[in-house]
Amino acid sequence: MPHLLQTTADVITLECASTGGRDLPLLAKYRTAKKIAIGVVNHSTAAVEPPEGVADLIRRALEYVPPERLILSSDCGFGREGLSRRIAFYKAVAINLGANIVRRELKLPEVDIPAADPRYTFSG
Numbered sequence: 423m424p425h426l427l428q429t430t431a432d433v434i435t436l437e438c439a440s441t442g443g444r445d446l447p448l449l450a451k452y453r454t455a456k457k458i459a460i461g462v463v464n465h466s467t468a469a470v471e472p473p474e475g476v477a478d479l480i481r482r483a484l485e486y487v488p489p490e491r492l493i494l495s496s497d498c499g500f501g502r503e504g505l506s507r508r509i510a511f512y513k514a515v516a517i518n519l520g521a522n523i524v525r526r527e528l529k530l531p532e533v534d535i536p537a538a539d540p541r542y543t544f545s546g
Contacts (some may be wrong), residue, residue, distance in 0.1 A: 423452045426540055428509040433457040437497040438479050439471065449486035458487045461497030461518060468505060468541040471511040476520025481527075489528065511537070 426434050433438075436445045439458040449458065460483045462476045483492055494517050497512075500510035515537045522532045536542055 423448045425453045427452055427456065430454065431445050432542055433459050433493060433511055435459040435495065437461040438468050438483065439497045439526070440466065443482045446486055455491075457491045457493055458483070459493035459495045460487075462494050463496045465496050465498040465500055465505065468509050470509065471520075473516050473519035473523055476516055477523035479521060480524045484524070489530070 432456070434456050436443075436458065439462055440444065443460070446460075458474055460479065462479045463471045480492070480494065496513060496517070500513070505513075515535060516535060518535045522535065525532050
């Protein structure tokens, strides 16, 4: 971690979905003003994370990173493990739904997520 923080990068990314956020406590030991991106969905499984699980990881990260420096992401890109576009789409929606759960708790404005609006779903 100290070597990463010495780089000129603006953002440091931690894979947290596949690790349960085990690296997050390092941010208490090594303080930084950099932005921290955390993976809140796992790129290597086709199971779509529930928004509540995403929110749990966000809450854990907020113990170490202020909201204005926290960026939400997938653990890695979606293409490497051969995820279908549909699964990647649902995982991206889960990121936003989880973020809205935490925004609501922090009394911050929520983001409209048309992809999660039942008015726009197809029924067979």
